[in-house]
Ligand SMILES: Nc1ncnc2c1ncn2[C@@H]1O[C@H](COP(=O)(O)OP(=O)(O)O)[C@@H](O)[C@H]1O
């Protein structure tokens with residue numbers, strides 16, 4: 001099949017979020033880990049390439065995203081989507097802006113939109129300011145993120161230093177008036193040479209209007225919801241058709257494990273809740289620096305494969321800051337990610353086949369270490385978090401790659417229960 005929409009995600013939880021929201025349209029979605037080595041002879045209409053480029057140097061992120069775009073072009077994609085976090089996770093150097101600008105150049109776009117809103121998960125954009133629930137982004141727990149602390153809520157101000165072109169805003173007043181008014185506003189901005197447009201959105205209706213206005217843009221950027229709405233518009237316009245029949249899921253039997261490297265507020269609550277009824281082990285980056293993860297591996301070996309268990313580095317902001325001051329931010333993060341990756345591999349060797357992983361960077365490290373290259377999309381456990389399935393060394397594996405702040409307090413339990421019922 002020829003690809004219609006080619007998507008590039010900047011992390012792995014974000015990629016499964018995107019794939020889940022695209023799959024809500026009923027269209028088949030293909031999710032690949034890293035830029036495929038092979039030619040795209042089995043491409044799907046909606047292709048997603050998951051990269052781990054949210055916090056790497058901007059030049060590296062741009063290069064990897066360019067390679068992904070070239071593969072998607074070879075698959076036939078004529079429209080492209082750049083997926084980043086619904087909390088606009090980035091630094092002053094990038095990587096949202098530099099990748100968007102490179103992709104605009106690649107696809108010949110003179111304008112693109114930025115639309116991270118995800119109303120179901122409490123992310124809305126008004127007057128260019130991003131809200132997380134009722135709080136401005138910079139007042140939300142995202143201000144304490146270990147790698148991308150978000151200290152400004154204005155998307156215009158956040159994006160400006162990341163791009164060369166002009167940044168503008170399409171306010172909710174234009175969006176609420178419908179597609180024609182929004183298209184007119186976008187046209188006005190492009191005439192004024194504004195190539196990067198933040199678009200307000202506070203509801204699904206807003207996102208639907210935005211998707212209608214942006215459906216023919218060669219490049220759209222944002223969170224998963226606007227991409228899902230684009231797929232719906234393609235269906236309505238007959239650009240793409242739903243396949244006949246249903247694909248049956250092959251759910252693996254085997255042991256289970258939660259691995260959590262996210263320090264986000266919701267994950268902290270989820271770890272506390274799950275630890276109350278499960279075997280749990282906390283990883284300390286300082287101990288990992290001295291001794292590695294041997295003790296954790298031994299702990300894992302002592303646990304029944306089928307039993308409920310969680311290994312976590314999840315910690316309160318003060319504790320994270322203290323580890324980062326002693327080890328450096330990058331090293332602290334890498335120590336945890338590497339340990340999680342080794343433990344996931346050990347768990348697989350011990351018979352674990354159902355993994356719940358909390359944290360985008362953590363999920364990236366684990367999925368890469370397991371050598372997984374392609375994922376099938378299963379049922380959504382919570383908005384934006386589906387079970388995904390992969391074949392690994394001849395074995396079937398189920399993974400739930402959970403974004404730090406997604407899901408309710410009982411998410412880990414909910415995830416395994418859903419798999420039992422599938
Ligand atoms: N206790 C800790 N101290 C310092 N860094 C940590 C600690 N626990 C986890 N980390 C690091 O914090 C980062 C969390 O990012 P990520 O996995 O993307 O989570 P989220 O989805 O919440 O953003 C990872 O790089 C992880 O290794």
Ligand SMILES: O=C(O)[C@@H](O)C(=O)COP(=O)(O)O
Pocket residue numbers: 011013014015017018084085086087223224264359360361384402403404405
């Ligand atoms: O858009 C979102 O919020 C998610 O898909 C996402 O990218 C979250 O990233 P992490 O919180 O780092 O997992």
